[in-house]
Amino acid sequence: MKKGYKKLLLAFTFLLVLPLTLLAGCGKNSAHTVKVGVIGGDARVWKSVQSRVKKEGINLQIVQFTDYSQPNAALTNKEININSFQNYAFQDNWNAAHHTKIVSIGKTIFSPLTLYSKKVSNVKDLRKGASIAVANDVTNEARGLKLLASAGLIKLRNTPLPTVKDITENKKDLKIVPLDAAQTPRALADEDASVVNGGFALDAKLSFKDILFEEPTNKAAIPYINIISANKSDQNNKDYKKVVKVYQSQATKDLLKKLYKNEEIPAWDVNFNK
Structure with a gap:
C-alpha cells in the first residue's frame, strides 16, 4: 500500500507542477x-x-x-x-x-534646423558669393531655403516646397550647394556655411558657438515636427x-x-x- 501510495503521490505532484512549468515557459516568451x-x-x-x-x-x-x-x-x-x-x-x-x-x-x-558656419560668427558677415550647403531631398531643401529666408539672406516665392528656382531675391549672390543631408556637417570644412538637421548636428558634435541662425518654434514649424x-x-x-x-x-x-x-x-x- 505504501509503495502504491508513493507512486500515486508522485503522479499527482507531476500533474500539478506541469501546468505551472508550461505557464512559466510561456511567460518568458509573452513579450x-x-x-x-x-x-x-x-x-x-x-x-x-x-x-x-x-x-x-x-x-x-x-x-x-x-x-x-x-x-x-x-x-x-x-x-x-x-x-x-x-x-x-x-x-x-x-x-x-x-x-x-x-x-x-x-x-x-x-529639432530646429540650424545654419552653422566655421568661417563667420554672424549671418551679416557672410561674404558676397558665399556658398551654403543644404540637404538635397525635396522636404529638407525646401525647409533649408525657408530658413535662409527667415535669416534675411534670400527671398522666396510663396510655395509649400520651394527650390532654388523659387529664389526671387539673392542680394549676396549666395551659392546654394545641395548635398545628401548626412553630408551637410562635413560641408562646413569647404563651404562658408551649412544648414544641418538636428540629428546629424548631434552626431557630428557641432558646437553651439558655430550657430548663425536657428529655426523659430512657431506655427510655421508645425510641418517639421x-x-x-x-x-x-x-x-x-x-x-x-x-x-x-x-x-x-x-x-x-x-x-x-x-x-x-x-x-x-x-x-x-x-x-x-x-
Whole structure:
C-alpha cells in the first residue's frame, strides 16, 4: 500500500507542477516584439524607451538606418513595425511620391534646423558669393531655403516646397550647394556655411558657438515636427500605442533636457500656434 501510495503521490505532484512549468515557459516568451527604425548614431532616448516599455510587455528592438531613403521603405516592406526619423512634411511628400500609406501615430520632438558656419560668427558677415550647403531631398531643401529666408539672406516665392528656382531675391549672390543631408556637417570644412538637421548636428558634435541662425518654434514649424510613424493599417495597434505613450512621458522630457538642452524639444507638450 505504501509503495502504491508513493507512486500515486508522485503522479499527482507531476500533474500539478506541469501546468505551472508550461505557464512559466510561456511567460518568458509573452513579450511582444516591436521593431522601430531610427536614423543617427545617438539612440540614448530610444534606449531609455526600450528599457521602460518592457513593463508594458513590449520587447522594443531598435533598428539603425543611415539615410532618409531607408526607414519608410523598410516600414512599407514590413521589415520594421514603426519608425521615428521624419516629420509631417517629409512623410506627406514620401507618400505622394511612393504611393504609400504611412501615418503619424504620435509626436516626438521638434529639432530646429540650424545654419552653422566655421568661417563667420554672424549671418551679416557672410561674404558676397558665399556658398551654403543644404540637404538635397525635396522636404529638407525646401525647409533649408525657408530658413535662409527667415535669416534675411534670400527671398522666396510663396510655395509649400520651394527650390532654388523659387529664389526671387539673392542680394549676396549666395551659392546654394545641395548635398545628401548626412553630408551637410562635413560641408562646413569647404563651404562658408551649412544648414544641418538636428540629428546629424548631434552626431557630428557641432558646437553651439558655430550657430548663425536657428529655426523659430512657431506655427510655421508645425510641418517639421518629428513623429512616430506606422503603416495606416497598423495605426490602431495597441502595442505601438504603448510605445508612443512611454515615449511621450515626463521621463523622456527630462532625458531630452538633460542630453540636448533646448536643441530637441518635446513636441507633444509644446504650443506651436503662437
